[in-house]
Amino acid sequence: MRDVEIQLYQTKKIINDHKHADEGWFWVRYSAYPYKGCSNGCRYCYEWDEKYAPMKDYRLLDKVVMVKENAVERLKKELPRKIKDVVCVGDWQPVEAKYRLSRKMLEIVYQLKFPLMIIERAPLLTRDLDILSDISKQTDAYVGFTIVATSDDQIRLHFEPRGPSVKGRFSSMRRIADAGVMIGTLAMPILPYIFDSDEELRTLVKMTADSGGRFVLFGGLTLWGTCKDVYYEALKRAPAILAGSPQEHEAFLWDKKTEEWNQNKAIQSQWGRRCHLAIAEECERQGITHYIPRPVSFFPRELRRNKEIAGNLFIKARESWMLSESPYRSHAFTKAGRAVDSLTEDIGDLYRRKGRQGLLALEGIGEKLASEIEGLLSVQASYTKE
Ligand code: SF4
Structure with missing residues (x-):
């Protein structure tokens, strides 16, 4: 020094x-x-x-x-x-x-x-x-x-x-x-x-x-x-x-x-x-990631799935921006991420109760993003510390 x-x-x-x-x-x-x-x-x-x-x-x-x-x-x-x-x-x-x-x-x-x-x-x-x-x-x-x-x-x-x-x-x-x-x-x-x-x-x-x-x-x-x-x-x-x-x-x-x-x-x-x-x-x-997986273990248990799925949508927004795709695409992922992030009900429960219509009722989520979320729902919970 x-x-x-x-x-x-x-x-x-x-x-x-x-x-x-x-x-x-x-x-x-x-x-x-x-x-x-x-x-x-x-x-x-x-x-x-x-x-x-x-x-x-x-x-x-x-x-x-x-x-x-x-x-x-x-x-x-x-x-x-x-x-x-x-x-x-x-x-x-x-x-x-x-x-x-x-x-x-x-x-x-x-x-x-x-x-x-x-x-x-x-x-x-x-x-x-x-x-x-x-x-x-x-x-x-x-x-x-x-x-x-x-x-x-x-x-x-x-x-x-x-x-x-x-x-x-x-x-x-x-x-x-x-x-x-x-x-x-x-x-x-x-x-x-x-x-x-x-x-x-x-x-x-x-x-x-x-x-x-x-x-x-x-x-x-x-x-x-x-x-x-x-x-x-x-x-x-x-x-x-x-x-x-x-x-x-x-x-x-x-x-x-x-x-x-x-x-x-x-x-x-x-x-x-x-x-x-x-x-x-x-x-x-x-076998490593080009992003930091979202930490979710400190959230209340009933919200962890939402946080993880929202995290994936935010990562997709960043990736879209990195790939210089249309700014609308990146923005759409961010908006969808925020909608899921702020949900107070577990998104899995919502989907079980209302199906795709339940996802479409969330702000900023259309058919494509609903389908994206369905895909994430089927593979989520990869990074959750119990
Ligand atoms: S980049 Fe970080 S380590 Fe380098 S000068 Fe700035 S604050 Fe310091």
């Missing part, structure tokens, strides 16, 4: 409460982080944008880490007031070795029996395997390890100058998987024209499966505002190690302010579709 300034402060609020658990992606409803700023300084990080930057000056993102001294007390106070749903906590960047706030936050999650997700990349997380394993025995708990390259070559070091080694991430994945905690790879972001060939993506999936990972979730770059400036600056400083022409790279610079791709949206769609298919096909070959 050379050249990193530490600032201690008291936060007024620790939990970010999202309106919906992020459907089809991480399934996270709440998040709570003990630090602002990140000494890893990845060049693709969305926190470089002024809108998200923890400090007023976004350029300080990797130079100042602000420690929320009262993070644990705040979590202890705020979490019991929330409806039980998945909470994403902690941050195991280097400063955690000293302050141990993430570990203490895990202890609160365990005491309150909340389902847990962790998004991480640091082997330091394995220091807390004992508590992680306890949470996993009690309820749903899963970890996504961010991995965007398969070796610690020049390219990886250029974009993640202070991030942990790829080797360290995969060996930590193995330890976490061996402790019985579900873990997988967050291939986010796939770096266009840098680490994105079919062969590279297949290798990433295989290394995940070989390390005990059970999923690979892929996501593209979301660059906007000053975040785009930082990423593009990194591209410009590394022409010798980059594949792809400058035009190809520019095609990916999404400008949130103008709500437009700077150049060619079609290029981005084709690229996303190809990456998705390469990952999905290799996942199938390796």
